[in-house]
Amino acid sequence: MQRFKNKIVVVTGAGSGIGRSTALRLDAEGAKLLMVDINEDQLESTQSMLKNNESSSHVVDIASQEKIERFFQDLLNTHKKLDALINVAGVLRFDNSHEVELDNWNKILDINLTGTFFMCRYALPLLLESKGAIVNVSSTAAIGAHAWTAAYSASKGGISAFSKTLAVEYGMRGLNINCVCPASIETPMSSNPHMPKDIDTRLLKKIMPLDGVNRSPDDIASTIAFLASEDAIHINGIDLRVDGGLLT
Numbered sequence: 001m002q003r004f005k006n007k008i009v010v011v012t013g014a015g016s017g018i019g020r021s022t023a024l025r026l027d028a029e030g031a032k033l034l035m036v037d038i039n040e041d042q043l044e045s046t047q048s049m050l051k052n053n054e055s056s057s058h059v060v061d062i063a064s065q066e067k068i069e070r071f072f073q074d075l076l077n078t079h080k081k082l083d084a085l086i087n088v089a090g091v092l093r094f095d096n097s098h099e100v101e102l103d104n105w106n107k108i109l110d111i112n113l114t115g116t117f118f119m120c121r122y123a124l125p126l127l128l129e130s131k132g133a134i135v136n137v138s139s140t141a142a143i144g145a146h147a148w149t150a151a152y153s154a155s156k157g158g159i160s161a162f163s164k165t166l167a168v169e170y171g172m173r174g175l176n177i178n179c180v181c182p183a184s185i186e187t188p189m190s191s192n193p194h195m196p197k198d199i200d201t202r203l204l205k206k207i208m209p210l211d212g213v214n215r216s217p218d219d220i221a222s223t224i225a226f227l228a229s230e231d232a233i234h235i236n237g238i239d240l241r242v243d244g245g246l247l248t
């Protein structure tokens with residue numbers, strides 16, 4: 001399948017996990033990628049795995065409006081168009097809610113929610129020209145209840161909510177804006193999370209996969225590729241759970 005041949009696609013969080021798998025999937029389908037991450041070494045590793053040598057890597061902190069504005073200026077100057085934006089970058093930590101420190105609350109909201117919004121804000125004028133797509137990676141934490149993730153759940157709930165606003169506001173002008181809500185995917189984020197002390201282990205069941213199996217980030221990348229492609233032309237404003245039935 002070459003659904004992204006001649007398409008310019010931005011992927012954030014491309015240095016690791018779901019973002020890297022998404023970059024590799026889109027690369028295999030012919031995309032010319034602009035990959036964004038805060039981690040230069042990881043981003044270089046992803047770049048070295050790509051087939052398309054016209055793709056590029058950009059070290060950008062998505063929490064910085066100034067850096068994102070500059071990134072999109074450069075993109076416009078170099079490529080003149082954008083066909084899809086995939087927002088994957090994010091951070092997670094678990095805390096008892098009564099112990100969440102303001103710095104950690106702000107960091108999670110700044111990166112996950114405001115960073116995703118900044119990316120959309122600057123991409124929208126270009127995507128309106130191309131009648132393109134946005135796929136935002138939210139989480140089952142936006143839909144169901146997860147213990148110890150007050151800031152993370154608030155950030156993902158925000159992503160799912162504002163994505164629907166964009167879907168309604170720009171859908172009739174040819175844009176598709178959807179969220180993917182994963183759970184239980186084997187990545188550096190999920191493999192060794194910071195946990196609070198003395199947790200009630202009964203609550204762990206609410207964030208564990210039903211069949212006890214964590215899936216590969218490739219299983220999210222395939223869904224993201226579908227939603228970003230013309231195959232999903234009549235899908236707009238959804239939260240697509242890819243969670244092995246966790247919330248069913």
Ligand SMILES: NC(=O)c1ccc[n+]([C@@H]2O[C@H](COP(=O)([O-])OP(=O)(O)OC[C@H]3O[C@@H](n4cnc5c(N)ncnc54)[C@H](O)[C@@H]3O)[C@@H](O)[C@H]2O)c1
Nearest residue numbers: 013015016017018038061062089090139182184185187189
């Ligand atoms: N792994 C799961 O089970 C799971 C479940 C639900 C949702 N998600 C979401 O999927 C997305 C990807 O998670 P992952 O599991 O692949 O994690 P990961 O930690 O492997 O990858 C996250 C990437 O985001 C980048 N990043 C972090 N802060 C950034 C910033 N300020 N600017 C630019 N890049 C930044 C990191 O450097 C990293 O490369 C996240 O939004 C996460 O919330 C993951």
